[in-house]
Amino acid sequence: MFVKSCTNRSQEPTVDHEIPDIVIGRLPVYLRELSRMEREAGKTTTSSHELAERLGISSAQIRKDLSHFGEFGKQGTGYHINYLIERLSEILRLTREWPVALVGAGFLGHALASYRGFQRRGFAITCVFDSDPAKIGEHIGELVVQDVADLETALGGQGIEIAILAVPADAAQVTAERLVQAGIKAILNYAPVSLTVPPGVHVSHSDPVVQLQQMTYYLLPE
Structure with missing residues (x-):
């Protein structure tokens, strides 16, 4: 397809x-x-x-x-x-395969990096970053976790415009700003916090807790 x-x-x-x-x-x-x-x-x-x-x-x-x-x-x-x-x-501009940067190699990051459905639908996670020394250098499939300190250098000239953010809430805004500086124009944010980005940068939030809270509104009391 x-x-x-x-x-x-x-x-x-x-x-x-x-x-x-x-x-x-x-x-x-x-x-x-x-x-x-x-x-x-x-x-x-x-x-x-x-x-x-x-x-x-x-x-x-x-x-x-x-x-x-x-x-x-x-x-x-x-x-x-x-x-x-x-x-x-x-x-939707899906007639090409889009490279994606992933920041965060915790449990969620591992799951996202291993999910085969991305590539079937036109997206390929091509690099993973983390700040934890214990995770840097770790292999997730064919990918090697890189030091987030090298984020701008690693992304420079790669033509990557999409990033997935799977970091703790207190690191999300600063990381998002660095991603924007590195040329990222679209961020899928899994951190439980809203992000402030410049015009022209699109952010989509995915927060399972918020979605669960929306659903409980429709559950009738016993």
Whole structure:
């Protein structure tokens, strides 16, 4: 599904800042489900109604989300699954493999560095950093944990724009600032703290505790 490419970025889709972040956030969900459909024997087309049933999202919402990027289907025939996968991959810039820097080699960092799902979906963790002398030099698969003190030097000239932050909360902001200085433009933050970054740098937070706290709101008292 993902094809490594040396295509010049000027040929890639431009970013439309008028499109709400929540819409962009649903596109990978659509892409994931379409990829599952593609693996189903003999299945080549789908509809917004079928996607809606599978995802628990209204068909009108799916059509509205996709309409931000053009026309992808025909009335009465639905969507060609392979074509829609290709177009969503282009929109999300997944027609190339993205190198990713990981900062933090604790339990979470080990799990992230070992997770094979990243590469299947267009991302490759290519370097891991930590500040703990006991972890520096340790092997995680084919990767060797590097000293975070060398972060800027190690990332310089590598063309890496994405980083995953899996460090304690008290180290997250300083580390994020160093990543930005090293050329990182997108950070997936697992630290339980909000980050302040300059304009043009995108941060996405992943905090399981916050997500659990959101879910408990919907649990009815006994």
